[in-house]
Amino acid sequence: MTSTLTPVRSKRSALTKGQLPKYAPYAVLAGALILGAAVLALIGFNPFGWGLVSAILFAVGLVSWSAAVEGSRKAKDKLATCLVVGSFLVALLPLVSVIWTVLVNGIPGLLDPGFLTTSMNGVTGAFDNKAVESGGPVMGGIYHALLGTVQITLLATVISVPVGLLTAIYLVEYGHDGRLAKAITFFVDVMTGIPSIVAGLFAAAFFFAVVGPGTKTGAVAAVALSVLMIPVVVRSSEEMLKIVPNELREAAYALGVRKWRTILKVVIPTAISGIASGVTLAIARVIGETAPILVTAGFATSINSNVFGGWMASLPTFIYTQILNPTSPSNPGPSSQRAWGAALVLIILVMVLNLVARLIARIFAPKKGR
Amino acid sequence: MSKRIDVKDLNVYYGDFLAVEDVSINIEAKSVTAFIGPSGCGKSTFLRTLNRMHEVIPGARVEGEVLLDGDNLYGPGVDPVTVRSQIGMVFQRPNPFPTMSIRDNVLAGVKLNNKKISKGEADVLVERSLKGANLWNEVKDRLAKPGSGLSGGQQQRLCIARAIAVEPQVILMDEPCSALDPISTLAIEDLINELKDQYTVVIVTHNMQQAARVSDKTAFFNIAGTGKPGKLIEYGDTHTIFSNPVQKATEDYVSGRFG
Numbered sequence A: 001m002t003s004t005l006t007p008v009r010s011k012r013s014a015l016t017k018g019q020l021p022k023y024a025p026y027a028v029l030a031g032a033l034i035l036g037a038a039v040l041a042l043i044g045f046n047p048f049g050w051g052l053v054s055a056i057l058f059a060v061g062l063v064s065w066s067a068a069v070e071g072s073r074k075a076k077d078k079l080a081t082c083l084v085v086g087s088f089l090v091a092l093l094p095l096v097s098v099i100w101t102v103l104v105n106g107i108p109g110l111l112d113p114g115f116l117t118t119s120m121n122g123v124t125g126a127f128d129n130k131a132v133e134s135g136g137p138v139m140g141g142i143y144h145a146l147l148g149t150v151q152i153t154l155l156a157t158v159i160s161v162p163v164g165l166l167t168a169i170y171l172v173e174y175g176h177d178g179r180l181a182k183a184i185t186f187f188v189d190v191m192t193g194i195p196s197i198v199a200g201l202f203a204a205a206f207f208f209a210v211v212g213p214g215t216k217t218g219a220v221a222a223v224a225l226s227v228l229m230i231p232v233v234v235r236s237s238e239e240m241l242k243i244v245p246n247e248l249r250e251a252a253y254a255l256g257v258r259k260w261r262t263i264l265k266v267v268i269p270t271a272i273s274g275i276a277s278g279v280t281l282a283i284a285r286v287i288g289e290t291a292p293i294l295v296t297a298g299f300a301t302s303i304n305s306n307v308f309g310g311w312m313a314s315l316p317t318f319i320y321t322q323i324l325n326p327t328s329p330s331n332p333g334p335s336s337q338r339a340w341g342a343a344l345v346l347i348i349l350v351m352v353l354n355l356v357a358r359l360i361a362r363i364f365a366p367k368k369g370r
Numbered sequence B: 001m002s003k004r005i006d007v008k009d010l011n012v013y014y015g016d017f018l019a020v021e022d023v024s025i026n027i028e029a030k031s032v033t034a035f036i037g038p039s040g041c042g043k044s045t046f047l048r049t050l051n052r053m054h055e056v057i058p059g060a061r062v063e064g065e066v067l068l069d070g071d072n073l074y075g076p077g078v079d080p081v082t083v084r085s086q087i088g089m090v091f092q093r094p095n096p097f098p099t100m101s102i103r104d105n106v107l108a109g110v111k112l113n114n115k116k117i118s119k120g121e122a123d124v125l126v127e128r129s130l131k132g133a134n135l136w137n138e139v140k141d142r143l144a145k146p147g148s149g150l151s152g153g154q155q156q157r158l159c160i161a162r163a164i165a166v167e168p169q170v171i172l173m174d175e176p177c178s179a180l181d182p183i184s185t186l187a188i189e190d191l192i193n194e195l196k197d198q199y200t201v202v203i204v205t206h207n208m209q210q211a212a213r214v215s216d217k218t219a220f221f222n223i224a225g226t227g228k229p230g231k232l233i234e235y236g237d238t239h240t241i242f243s244n245p246v247q248k249a250t251e252d253y254v255s256g257r258f259g
Helices: A024-043 A047-070 A072-110 A125-134 A143-174 A179-192 A196-210 A218-242 A246-254 A259-286 A291-296 A315-324 A333-364 B043-049 B080-086 B102-106 B119-132 B152-165 B182-195 B208-214 B238-243 B248-254
Strands: B005-014 B017-027 B032-036 B060-068 B087-090 B170-174 B200-204 B217-223 B230-237
Touching (some): A024 A047, A143 A218, A143 A333, A179 A218, A196 A291, A315 A333, B017 B043, B032 B043, B032 B208, B043 B060, B080 B087, B102 B119, B102 B152, B152 B170, B182 B200, B182 B208, B208 B238, B217 B248, B238 B248
Parallel strands (some): B087 B170, B170 B200
Antiparallel strands (some): B005 B060
């Protein structure tokens, strides 16, 4: 019986002839790294140049080896793979570098006693000088700025979400691509491109005219941020409402349900996960705005929990002022440490918001279970 | 709990385009009427005008009268919402609400209209509607599960249960079996036979055997050519239409010589 079976070959299969061995990329990589280090040693070593030269050597080596053994089709495939992976690494580089820099510089600031629970009220240059000279802990914190950021962003969201969502509902459900709908779409597109400082100036000028000159409060900043947020919310909600199948609307109409109840009870619940994550991403987009807040809320060193009165600090303006006007001009170290700490907190906030967006999308998504 | 429909000289337009021309038809109460004809001849368009669902499509409008037991659906001051709560509709593709459980899907007509209903009444209504749609035994243990987890045929019967839960006078079905396998189709056809004891059923179908199996009367629609309006060619007892039609076009179509 055994004679009828083809014996399993211990040597390489005829079907895999003419292929590079599996270890080929690793071997080429090792060679490229060594050769790259050698080349760099001749002209003066630096890690960036080493990576670049090694990458080029790797691509050239792998592609030419593949061309020699496997033929031109496989070689082109390897070349394309090298280009795609290379572009990916280039795109990733700034991101990793930013996160690394902020982590390294921010963690000491974050670990300062009372960094998250105290404000800059009463912290003068003398404290910073003492901290530098005697090596004591850096005083002062970002509580006021954190509070301001949270309040301003929250108020901006409260303003933008109803306006943006209702606009999107009008565009999708009632606009019928008419003139008004087209005009709104056009102006929303224009608003998306408004520079943030212009939005800030608009809000400042608007409140100067309505309330009085010199009005700088958290609420003015929130209005400026909502000018930036509304187009984002409109756009994302519009896309989400558009992909709700028409059949669901028809099903509701055929049951004798009114249009507004259909929208409220069928269309929005079906799209809510996308809308919610769109809103969260819009918040993440405006939470780091500096310029519009600087001209609308000013900056403060003490805690102000009233969003409708008085100047207010926020994380981006805190970073800006700490870097530009250090608390102690002769010893800017502690100020820059606080600024990096605040930057780290800001990045963590944005990251948490993105995670929340994903969580919301998952919680509200239509259930698929059986 | 069923009413007859009389259509007089109905024209349907999409903008300036005349889609269906001059249809007059009398649909008996407690009967199954099938609309057959080639694609694009206006069957579905005409069906939608029977509960004003065509108004969802921008630019669609009608001229003529549709009488539900003598009341004109297109009379002045008639609210399309009232019309649709009396004349339900089942669509080509099953479309249960994805955000709702099976139970909530059945109750959708009541709950979406914000009518108050006690839990006991709701339970009775859910059981009655699902039994009416021959779905109760299959889903009674998982009423709280989402409707989208059911098979295509079960989803379509869920949609029928949802339609009969609002207790309409007439049920319109727009090719209800075209997305289903033969077994599920059979289940729906059996259901249509039971539904006609209580409701007036109007069904659009591309399947002539189906029309012959389920309907009491059949209407044949045809179109003279692309860009021309669809017309009602012949309307009569299903048996007559399929065995001994008056019009040559009908005979050609039902015998498979064209279309």
